[in-house]
Amino acid sequence: xxxxxxxxxxxxxxxxxxxxxxxxxxxxxxxxxxxxxxxxxxxxxxxxxxxxxxxxxxxxxxxxxxxxxxxxxxxxxxxxxxxxxxxxxxxxxxxxxxxxxxxxxxxxxxxxxxxxxxxxxxxxxxxxxxxxxxxxxxxxxxxxxxxxxxxxxxxxxxxxxxxxxxxxxxxxxxxxxxxxxxxxxxxxxxxxxxxxxx
Amino acid sequence: xxxxxxxxxxxxxxxxxxxxxxxxxxxxxxxxxxxxxxxxxxxxxxxxxxxxxxxxxxxxxxxxxx
Numbered sequence: 504x505x506x507x508x509x510x511x512x513x514x515x516x517x518x519x520x521x522x523x524x525x526x527x528x529x530x531x532x533x534x535x536x537x538x539x540x541x542x543x544x545x546x547x548x549x550x551x552x553x554x555x556x557x558x559x560x561x562x563x564x565x566x567x568x569x570x571x572x573x574x575x576x577x578x579x580x581x582x583x584x585x586x587x588x589x590x591x592x593x594x595x596x597x598x599x600x601x602x603x604x605x606x607x608x609x610x611x612x613x614x615x616x617x618x619x620x621x622x623x624x625x626x627x628x629x630x631x632x633x634x635x636x637x638x639x640x641x642x643x644x645x646x647x648x649x650x651x652x653x654x655x656x657x658x659x660x661x662x663x664x665x666x667x668x669x670x671x672x673x674x675x676x677x678x679x680x681x682x683x684x685x686x687x688x689x690x691x692x693x694x695x696x697x698x699x700x701x
Numbered sequence: 702x703x704x705x706x707x708x709x710x711x712x713x714x715x716x717x718x719x720x721x722x723x724x725x726x727x728x729x730x731x732x733x734x735x736x737x738x739x740x741x742x743x744x745x746x747x748x749x750x751x752x753x754x755x756x757x758x759x760x761x762x763x764x765x766x767x
Contacts, residue, residue: 529767616767618732622744624733625763642767657759658739664761671766681766699710 512697513541519696520544520588522608523598524624525574526551528676529640530614531562531610532685533692538580540693544588547573547603550595552636560678567580581625587655596620601627605635610692613639614685618670636661636695643684652687661695706758713754719747722758730762 521537523530526549534545549572553563573591580587596615601624603613611628615621621639628637632695642665644653655662663684667693668674694700703730717725719735719742735742736759742750746752752758 525767527767529727545715549714614767616765618763618765621736621763621767622732624741626741629734631735639763640718640767641761642764655761657736660734660736662761666762666764668764668766674766676766695732 505512511558512616515553515697516541516693517543519610520546521610521612521692522546522548522605523612523614524548524605525614525616526561526572526576527557527601527614527616528560528678528681529643529685529688530574530612531572532560533612533614533689534580534680534685535562535583536689538584538587538693541584542587544590546592546593546604547576547609548594548596549573550593555566560645560681594625598623598627600639602631605632610695611635611637612688612692614688624662624669629658632672633659636657638688638691638695640662640664640684640688643681644668644674645678646670646675646680649680649683652684654687654691661691663691702754704752704754704756704758707760712748713752713756719750719752722752723747723760726760728760728762734761734763735759736751 551572552573555565571593573593577589636659638661640663649697651665655664737752737756
């Protein structure tokens with residue numbers, strides 16, 4: 504372990520914040536990784552409650568079924584790293600106001616499920632918060648084909664992207680690939696916050 | 702007289718809109734994020750926004766799942 508590097512990273516991360524839109528397979532797993540890495544603050548946004556079917560890939564437990572995702576994830580993060588400051592919004596993101604919870608954070612992670620909402624969210628963040636880095640994911644469904652995933656960068660938009668994947672409406676969502684993409688997003692967040700690892 | 706669409710060099714057509722370009726490129730997927738010269742074009746403007754000559758156009762399609 505490089506102690507000097509680790510101290511530098513800890514210091515920067517402690518002062519940084521990540522906002523996550525959607526706390527399903529992408530958002531819950533990305534949040535846990537960022538909490539373990541030592542992020543200072545997380546802003547968690549989701550309107551949903553934990554359901555049994557979510558447990559195949561999302562970072563929740565059986566005894567949390569029926570509770571809100573924001574509260575459940577906060578609880579799980581606190582068990583791992585109680586130092587993370589957590590702000591929760593138990594709301595559905597509404598067209599025209601989607602950027603509101605993310606104004607004061609360092610990086611935004613798009614972790615929504617439906618392609619329509621994903622597109623709207625990216626458009627709104629890019630147009631209303633033009634200087635804010637946003638990380639999005641497209642093509643998480645299925646299994647295998649890890650090598651098809653790439654990072655596409657377009658200005659402040661960073662896409663974790665597999666253009667050949669099918670829509671989740673016609674495919675399956677499974678823990679390995681969803682977590683891979685979630686951690687890809689979290690890893691990109693670190694790279695944006697800390698600068699390229701040279 | 703050309704533009705770049707996802708790094709592919711194609712002819713520039715005067716007065717062509719985003720919607721027409723997507724059709725010409727056979728990008729049929731319904732949900733895309735389009736940037737022209739690094740500026741996002743909202744979907745509601747696709748049928749009016751014209752592509753300037755020498756533009757760099759990026760088209761990313763969004764697939765459900767999360």
